[in-house]
Amino acid sequence: MSLDLPGYAHAYSGKVRDLYTPLVGDVARDDQILLVASDRISAYDFVLDSVIPDKGKVLTQLSLWWFEQLADLVPNHVISTDVPDAVAGRAVLVERLEMAPVECVARGYLTGSGLADYQRSGVVSGVSLPDGLVDGSRLPDPIFTPSTKAPLGEHDEPISYDEVVAEVGAPLAQQLRDLTIAILKRGNEIAEKRGIILADTKVEFGQRPDGTLVLADEVLTPDSSRFWPADSYAPGGPQPSYDKQFVRDWLTSPASGWDKSSGEAPPPLPDEVVDKTRAKYVEAYESLTGRRFD
Structure with a gap:
């Protein structure tokens, strides 16, 4: 799951996000984290084998927009959106809390x-x-x-x-x-x-x-x-x-052939489900922000 990001050390990977620690020389900073949103998708406590293209960018850009709308209610953890090119648009430098x-x-x-x-x-x-x-x-x-x-x-x-x-x-x-x-x-x-x-x-x-x-x-x-x-x-x-x-609806439909109670990992998503899911995420971003997703 981890990427080779010069100046950062991989710290942790969750269901969807990967955390990297900024380095000063060879020493890891203890006050900041690079938060990278992947295109992975999870459902029913499983990380699926399929990815949703652009999902990480949609989540990151939508969160940044919402942080602005909520700024008078509560401070947020964002320090900077100046991040390595390899994760541009889907990563933010944040406070370690x-x-x-x-x-x-x-x-x-x-x-x-x-x-x-x-x-x-x-x-x-x-x-x-x-x-x-x-x-x-x-x-x-x-x-x-x-x-x-x-x-x-x-x-x-x-x-x-x-x-x-x-x-x-x-x-x-x-x-x-x-x-x-x-x-x-x-x-x-x-x-x-x-x-x-x-x-x-x-x-x-x-x-x-x-x-x-x-x-x-x-x-x-x-x-x-x-x-x-x-x-x-x-x-x-x-x-x-x-x-x-x-995604959940497809996984629990007869089309998937997956039994939710089996304990086994779900199957990969068909291309049609991947495409429709990406379109849903993009539609949510554009409808809420009034901006075109690029």
Whole structure:
């Protein structure tokens, strides 16, 4: 997964991103990281053999645009977009932070794993919801539904707000909850003007040495969020989407021949699915930003 980038040492590779440490001579800096978004795509806790062309650039450029829209709510980790040519357009130099040990998720609509939890118990991450909600229902108010940060290849598990308090303390837990919901609300305010619904999102936060909370990784992208076209929104079933739900749907269809419960890795994506998925990512970028993806 790693690239040969002069002046940088490979530090870590996740599902989608690769981290490199800047070098001063032969010494690694301890305050900065080069964050590179690959074209890899993951689904159901597997990194697929197929890649989505330009996906890394779409995610990076869209995150940079959103960081600008959110700058008055929370500082972000970006230091510079001056990066090696080999990763131009899909990498940023960022602050090295002490990352919060929980996944911060906010939901404005009920779907996905939140829907499954609701159907079992009427509760999502410790939050009781009204009776009668269906797939795609808009929630009375956005809710904070955090989860554990599982190692690569394992499942994140939903946790309650009280468990976040036990993990990080009440002051930081409240900041994480309030900022996550504020980002979802701001994202929806902007997306709705462009005919798009932001159903839910996952964000990452880290702390500077002085304790300042900083927005990190990616934000409001098709990898971390569910975006639905507003003109086709109809509660009661799955919604058309701009995100990688298209990939998930193919993997769980008879066409893939893959059994989600088998424990085996999914098959490669057909060219048609790859092309349509790339088009979805590009469409999301262009619809949200009003810019042409080049």
